[in-house]
Amino acid sequence: xxxxxxxxLILVAMTVVVFVVSYALYQxxxxxxxxxxxxxxxxxxxxxxxxxxxxxEDFEQLPDSHLEAYLNECERELTLLRQGLPLxxxxxVKFNTNWITTQLPIMMGARNLGHALAAEAELxxxxxxxxxxxxxxxxxVRLGFVVGNRGLVIDFLVGTACEIQGVRIITNSLEDxxxxxxxxxxEILESMDMQRESPDSLFRRExxxxxxxxxxxxxxxxxxxxxxxxxxxxxxxxxxxxxxTRLKDLRLIRMRIAAQAFxxxxxxxxxNALELVPVFLKEAPVDPExxxxxxxxxxD
Numbered sequence: 001x002x003x004x005x006x007x008x009l010i011l012v013a014m015t016v017v018v019f020v021v022s023y024a025l026y027q028x029x030x031x032x033x034x035x036x037x038x039x040x041x042x043x044x045x046x047x048x049x050x051x052x053x054x055x056x057e058d059f060e061q062l063p064d065s066h067l068e069a070y071l072n073e074c075e076r077e078l079t080l081l082r083q084g085l086p087l088x089x090x091x092x093v094k095f096n097t098n099w100i101t102t103q104l105p106i107m108m109g110a111r112n113l114g115h116a117l118a119a120e121a122e123l124x125x126x127x128x129x130x131x132x133x134x135x136x137x138x139x140x141v142r143l144g145f146v147v148g149n150r151g152l153v154i155d156f157l158v159g160t161a162c163e164i165q166g167v168r169i170i171t172n173s174l175e176d177x178x179x180x181x182x183x184x185x186x187e188i189l190e191s192m193d194m195q196r197e198s199p200d201s202l203f204r205r206e207x208x209x210x211x212x213x214x215x216x217x218x219x220x221x222x223x224x225x226x227x228x229x230x231x232x233x234x235x236x237x238x239x240x241x242x243x244x245t246r247l248k249d250l251r252l253i254r255m256r257i258a259a260q261a262f263x264x265x266x267x268x269x270x271x272n273a274l275e276l277v278p279v280f281l282k283e284a285p286v287d288p289e290x291x292x293x294x295x296x297x298x299x300d
Contacts, residue, residue, distance in 0.1 A: 037088035044084025045146045048077040049109025052116065059119045067123045074116045081113055085142045091151030093205065095212035100154070107158045110147045114140050114162040121169050130173060134181055138188055140166030145192050153206050153239050160246040167253045174260050182261035183280065189254040190282060199243050199288060206239075244289040251285035256299040272296060 056062070056070045071078075093099065117140040124133035141163045148159020170177070170185055177185075255273060258280040262270045270276055273284045273296055284293045 036090050036092055039084075039087055040092070041084040041087030041089030041146050042091055042149075044087065045081060045089070045110065045113070045143065046106050048081040048084075049106050049113055052077045052109050052112045055112050055115040056119060059115075060122060064123060064126060067119055071116065071120055071123065077113065078116060078120070081143065082139060085139060085146065089146045089149050091147075091149060091155050093151055093209065095209055097213045099209075103155070107147070107154070110143065110158060110162065114143055114165060117143065118165060118169060125173065130176055131181065133173070134170055134177070134185065137166045137169040138185065140169070141189070141192070145196070149195075150197055150205070152209055153202065153243065156202060156243060157246070160250065163250060164246070164253075167250065167257075171253060171256060174257065177257075177260065179261055179264040182257050182264065186254055186258045186261060186280060189250070189257070193247075193251065193254070193285075194282075196247075199240065199247070202243065203240065241289075244287075247288040248294070251288075251294060252299045255281070255285055255294060255296065259296060259299065270296060 053070075053073055056066070059067055059070070094102075117136050121133045121136035121140070124130070124136060144159040144162030144164075144166065146159070147162060148156040151159075167189065174182075255276065258276045259270050261280045262276055265279075273281075273293060277284055286293055
């Protein structure tokens with residue numbers, strides 16, 4: 001009898017603890033809306049994303065005339081987009097169930113904008129205009145930052161996909177870049193990374209959106225089911241792991257470009273990442289998952 005009573009008290013205590021912890025997480029998830037800049041560069045991107053024509057598939061295999069005709073059709077949207085890229089930006093997240101539906105056309109349009117910028121970079125490279133190709137690729141990186149900055153995880157993933165596409169265009173021509181081009185690219189990439197919010201902040205907003213669209217009881221249920229009773233289960237994909245992987249990839253690519261700048265300046269390869277600081281990088285990039293410095297070996 002005493003044993004049963006003890007078990008009952010333990011279960012009640014555990015229930016209270018789960019409720020208190022869940023409620024604290026719930027309140028934390030609800031807290032803090034993003035203050036949107038005015039003007040907001042995201043608004044300019046959204047306008048052009050909804051107007052851009054569909055992507056030109058397999059543009060790498062098409063002749064210059066096809067690329068030029070396609071880019072002429074996209075010229076107005078790309079011009080408007082570039083006017084907004086230098087502006088401060090933040091995704092205007094709406095905490096309701098309709099928000100994702102309204103975002104999908106914008107995300108698809110953003111990918112089409114990125115595709116047009118990649119095609120533009122390809123045409124510049126074919127014509128031997130490497131500096132213009134780098135600028136198109138950097139605009140693609142900037143576009144990705146605007147798409148994902150201070151949004152939900154889905155915005156972050158779409159945005160960083162554009163960023164990675166842009167930096168890979170640059171690294172595909174890394175051996176042809178001069179010192180000033182390498183330094184300019186690394187400075188821009190590092191500045192953007194320093195402005196980027198932390199993964200913790202991103203996931204707090206994601207939780208707040210889940211609470212607003214699913215309710216507190218569903219939020220508690222999710223914590224109990226996935227965190228407490230079934231820690232091995234994390235849903236259809238590991239969103240936190242994917243976010244960290246994207247950030248790590250971008251930082252490794254930035255370090256690789258900085259290492260090329262070091263070679264051009266010193267006629268030798270750097271022996272470690274610290275040699276890149278402070279001339280080519282303000283600070284050594286760290287692994288977002290472990291908070292440990294990334295190494296040059298990882299960047300190769």
